[in-house]
Amino acid sequence: xxxxxxxxxxxxxxxWAPSGDNTQPWRFEIIDPLHVIVxxxxxxxxxxxxxxxxxxxxxxxxxxxxxxIAASAHGLRLSTTRRLENADTKPWFDLRFSVDSSIIRDPLxxxxxxxxxxxxPLQTRALSDDERxxxxxxxxxxxxxxWLASLGERLRTAKMLFHSAKxxxxxxxxxxxxxxxxxxxxxxxxxxxxxxxxxxxxxTTRLMRxxxxxxxxxxxxxxxxxxxxxxxxxxxxIPSVACAAHFFLKxxxxxxxxxxxxAAGRAMQRFWLTATHLGLMLQPEVTPLVFSRYAREGLRFxxxxxxxxxxxxxxxxxxxxxxxxxxxxxxxxxxVGAGKPPTARSVRxxxxxxxxxxxxx
Numbered sequence: 001x002x003x004x005x006x007x008x009x010x011x012x013x014x015x016w017a018p019s020g021d022n023t024q025p026w027r028f029e030i031i032d033p034l035h036v037i038v039x040x041x042x043x044x045x046x047x048x049x050x051x052x053x054x055x056x057x058x059x060x061x062x063x064x065x066x067x068x069i070a071a072s073a074h075g076l077r078l079s080t081t082r083r084l085e086n087a088d089t090k091p092w093f094d095l096r097f098s099v100d101s102s103i104i105r106d107p108l109x110x111x112x113x114x115x116x117x118x119x120x121p122l123q124t125r126a127l128s129d130d131e132r133x134x135x136x137x138x139x140x141x142x143x144x145x146x147w148l149a150s151l152g153e154r155l156r157t158a159k160m161l162f163h164s165a166k167x168x169x170x171x172x173x174x175x176x177x178x179x180x181x182x183x184x185x186x187x188x189x190x191x192x193x194x195x196x197x198x199x200x201x202x203x204t205t206r207l208m209r210x211x212x213x214x215x216x217x218x219x220x221x222x223x224x225x226x227x228x229x230x231x232x233x234x235x236x237x238i239p240s241v242a243c244a245a246h247f248f249l250k251x252x253x254x255x256x257x258x259x260x261x262x263a264a265g266r267a268m269q270r271f272w273l274t275a276t277h278l279g280l281m282l283q284p285e286v287t288p289l290v291f292s293r294y295a296r297e298g299l300r301f302x303x304x305x306x307x308x309x310x311x312x313x314x315x316x317x318x319x320x321x322x323x324x325x326x327x328x329x330x331x332x333x334x335x336v337g338a339g340k341p342p343t344a345r346s347v348r349x350x351x352x353x354x355x356x357x358x359x360x361x
Contacts, residue, residue, distance in 0.1 A: 003033035007097065010070040011036065012351045016112050017066040017269060019059035020049060020286065021181040022192055022346040026063055029356040038063065038093040039356060046180075048173040049290050051301055053088055054261045058332065061265020062272075064093065069273070071097055072106040082259065091258055111276040116345045118281035119199030119235065121242030122337030131278050135247075135336075138274040139267035142252055143331075146322050149245035153321075158240030160317040164288040165236040167310045169228045173302055175215055184209050187344040196344035200234050239283065244337035246285070247271075248322055250329040264331035271332075281339040289333055292318045296328065 011028050019025055020043075029037040042056035050056055068078040077100040083092040126149060127135075136145050148157050168174050186194035195205050208231065211221045221227030240246070249268060255261050275282050294301045295308070295315040302308055318327045 004030065006074050006076075007033060007036060008351065010067060010074065010076075010097075011354075013070040013109075013112055014063055014067040015348045015351060015354055016115070017059065017063040018115070018117075018272065018284075019062070020055045021047075021177070022189065022348075023047075023056070023059070024191070024349055024354070025056040025059055026354070027356050028351075028354055034097045036095045036097075038095060040091040040093065042089055044089065047177050048171065048301055049177065049287065051294070051299060052297075053258075054255070054293070055286065055290065057091065057258050057261035058265035058268060060091065060093070061262035061267075062269035063265075064095070064262065065266035065269040066112055067095060068266075069106045069108050070112065072103050073109045075099060075101065075103050077103055082262070088258060091262075108270070108273040108277055111273045114341070115273055115276040115282075116342055117197070117283055118339055118342050119197065119239060119283055120339075120342070121239050122244065122281055122335070122339035124242060125244060125338060127244050127280075127336070131280065134278065135271060135274055138270045139249070140270075142263065143267040144250050144252075145271075146248040146250060146326055146330075147245045148248075148321065151241075154241050154243065154246065156321060157246045158237045160288060160314065160321060161236040161240050161285060162232050163310075163317060164291060164314045165232040166228050167291060167307060167314065168287050169218075169231065170222055171302055171304075171307050172215055175212070175218055179212055182212075188347050190347050190349050193346055194344050197342055197346065198235065199239065200231060204230055204234060240335060242337075243283075243335040244280075246335050247333060248326065248330045249332040250326055251331050252329070254328045255331050261331070268332045275336055279338065280336050281341065282334055282336045284332070284334040286333070288314050288318060289330060291315070292327065 007030060023043055025041050025043065027039040029039060031037060040060045042053035043050045044053050064080055071078050076097040079096050081094045086092045148154065181192050182195055183189040183192040184195050187196045188194055198205060200208065211217045211227065249271060251264060255264055272282055291311040292315040295311040300308065
């Protein structure tokens with residue numbers, strides 16, 4: 001097999017890296033058999049959850065880590081350089097591969113395609129000492145984990161997520177995102193989130209589709225029919241209690257730069273793949289983290305001052321959960337536990353759609 005074909009196989013596996021709402025904020029350009037440029041981008045121009053580009057940067061970090069893991073199956077070492085001249089909205093990364101006889105196949109290779117989001121309730125059995133230890137040490141230096149695992153801690157986290165979810169459901173800015181990223185009547189989606197993977201029951205899912213037809217319907221439903229309660233209970237409160245633990249991945253210092261967030265994404269992906277390798281299911285809990293950061297940094301993400309005040313409340317609840325210094329250093333959070341794999345999920349665009357024109361003949 002030629003080196004070019006090996007690199008294509010690596011990219012074909014790496015494209016399964018996670019990204020917010022399955023946006024896949026990357027394209028690949030093969031320059032020569034051992035050199036690929038990742039053309040990254042963010043969604044700040046249309047996504048309220050990505051106004052500073054940091055969630056997309058974390059996703060790109062997850063992609064780069066997946067490339068490195070996939071390359072190990074072929075005895076290749078990956079080195080990565082970011083092009084400093086590029087705008088923050090379009091970070092490019094030069095990925096260069098080199099043959100290294102000391103490289104051994106990373107056992108996480110087999111988990112790359114199996115890794116997925118499980119939004120439905122998980123088992124509440126506690127993580128074993130071995131599971132915790134392996135998850136805590138898999139990310140390497142610079143990152144630690146805070147666990148909220150007792151019933152009381154899970155209930156407190158559930159209340160915070162329940163409150164955060166209301167903000168997500170009453171903001172017109174968020175509605176515009178949700179309307180675009182859900183693929184209805186679908187078990188799988190190559191570029192969005194299929195409705196069957198949302199975690200709601202069939203009746204609620206059908207009702208959501210009707211209500212989300214227009215913002216005026218959403219406003220009427222929320223104002224007169226307590227429209228946020230059912231999805232918040234099904235999507236946030238119940239799953240938050242029905243899990244083994246909530247986790248907070250923390251950097252040694254608050255992330256500031258693109259490189260900080262890319263490093264966080266690499267740690268996140270190793271954590272998630274390790275959980276998959278251990279037979280555990282995982283669901284990210286990104287929304288409260290985003291709103292907390294917006295409130296902490298004074299980023300005006302909504303037109304209605306009431307929504308800005310709600311974000312401040314979410315930040316305060318986060319600070320009370322894990323402590324203000326830890327909350328400020330948290331780069332990723334979610335819930336984890338044993339459970340069945342999801343029957344519906346986001347898949348990915350085929351590699352050919354992600355490849356840009358190559359100078360390689």
